[in-house]
Amino acid sequence: MKVVWTLFILFLLMGCTHSPPSAAKDRVENRGTNKENWWDKLPREAWKKFERLDVADDWFEVYQITPNIVAIYEPGQFEEVISYLILGQERALLWDTGTGIGNIKQVVNQLTDLDITVLNSHTHYDHVGGNHQFENIYNIATTFTKKNMKGKPHDIAKEFVEGDWIWKSTPADFHKDTYESKPFTPTHWIKHGDQIDLGGIELTVLHTPGHTPDAICLLDSANRLLFSGDTFYPAPLYAHFGESSVDTYLESAKLLATYQDSVDYLLPSHNEPWVPSDYLGKMAAAFQMIKDGNKEYVETDGAKEYAFDGFSILVN
Ligand SMILES: [Zn+2]
Numbered sequence: 001m002k003v004v005w006t007l008f009i010l011f012l013l014m015g016c017t018h019s020p021p022s023a024a025k026d027r028v029e030n031r032g033t034n035k036e037n038w039w040d041k042l043p044r045e046a047w048k049k050f051e052r053l054d055v056a057d058d059w060f061e062v063y064q065i066t067p068n069i070v071a072i073y074e075p076g077q078f079e080e081v082i083s084y085l086i087l088g089q090e091r092a093l094l095w096d097t098g099t100g101i102g103n104i105k106q107v108v109n110q111l112t113d114l115d116i117t118v119l120n121s122h123t124h125y126d127h128v129g130g131n132h133q134f135e136n137i138y139n140i141a142t143t144f145t146k147k148n149m150k151g152k153p154h155d156i157a158k159e160f161v162e163g164d165w166i167w168k169s170t171p172a173d174f175h176k177d178t179y180e181s182k183p184f185t186p187t188h189w190i191k192h193g194d195q196i197d198l199g200g201i202e203l204t205v206l207h208t209p210g211h212t213p214d215a216i217c218l219l220d221s222a223n224r225l226l227f228s229g230d231t232f233y234p235a236p237l238y239a240h241f242g243e244s245s246v247d248t249y250l251e252s253a254k255l256l257a258t259y260q261d262s263v264d265y266l267l268p269s270h271n272e273p274w275v276p277s278d279y280l281g282k283m284a285a286a287f288q289m290i291k292d293g294n295k296e297y298v299e300t301d302g303a304k305e306y307a308f309d310g311f312s313i314l315v316n
Pocket residue numbers: 122124211230
């Protein structure tokens with residue numbers, strides 16, 4: 001009986017700190033346009049099966065995903081962005097550098113002594129925030145990328161750290177009043193089909209424009225994994241920005257669908273780190289339905305939101 005009561009009290013205590021997760025519906029809600037109390041969805045169930053690693057900066061939650069892959073997650077800010085450190089035998093690749101709110105370099109230094117190459121899934125502010133801290137940065141050479149490498153001044157970037165965008169306390173050396181997206185200098189231009197050898201791990205770059213012109217995915221054939229960036233995550237996909245293109249997104253989704261049977265899991269850049277690869281086919285079918293006008297939508301803050309099983313698509 002005592003055990004039952006202890007469990008009950010524990011259950012109540014847990015309920016006080018966050019709302020209980022309410023299944024699949026939550027998976028498509030966050031990353032929509034409504035930011036009110038978005039953090040009620042945390043912590044996400046998906047992270048619980050991975051070992052959490054202790055790091056100096058608790059702005060980040062860091063998880064061991066596979067023996068060679070570490071996820072560096074920022075659940076304190078609305079984007080819930082995930083950067084990944086991929087460790088080879090000779091060097092390491094950092095797939096994105098987060099919002100720049102916490103010190104990602106310090107975290108990475110704690111995790112490895114290997115030389116680091118940064119590769120951005122694309123150059124939206126929440127993926128390049130720590131780029132300026134690194135010397136070796138790979139990007140794809142689009143006009144969009146070249147504009148974003150100049151950074152974003154405080155006047156624009158301040159929006160992302162105000163009001164409901166942040167719920168967690170920020171690191172002591174972070175200052176909301178001066179937050180900006182710092183400029184960075186790419187040191188190497190990559191292109192579709194390029195191979196990156198980390199020693200024991202070989203990665204292939206897939207150019208998958210649509211969300212942005214410079215959106216890429218990263219294929220690890222041997223381990224049957226695909227880093228899907230912002231091209232796929234289990235939440236509203238953003239195809240509604242000025243820099244987005246639904247037609248191009250459809251072509252990229254079709255290309256990715258051809259990899260569905262060669263990979264088992266996707267490692268997306270937002271919300272959760274490990275989702276089944278059959279979403280690739282579902283995403284291609286979804287974009288095709290939108291293009292063919294065969295799908296109902298709802299208006300969400302000026303964008304059209306098309307809902308599918310486990311994700312949705314925002315279109316202008
Ligand atoms: Zn993005």
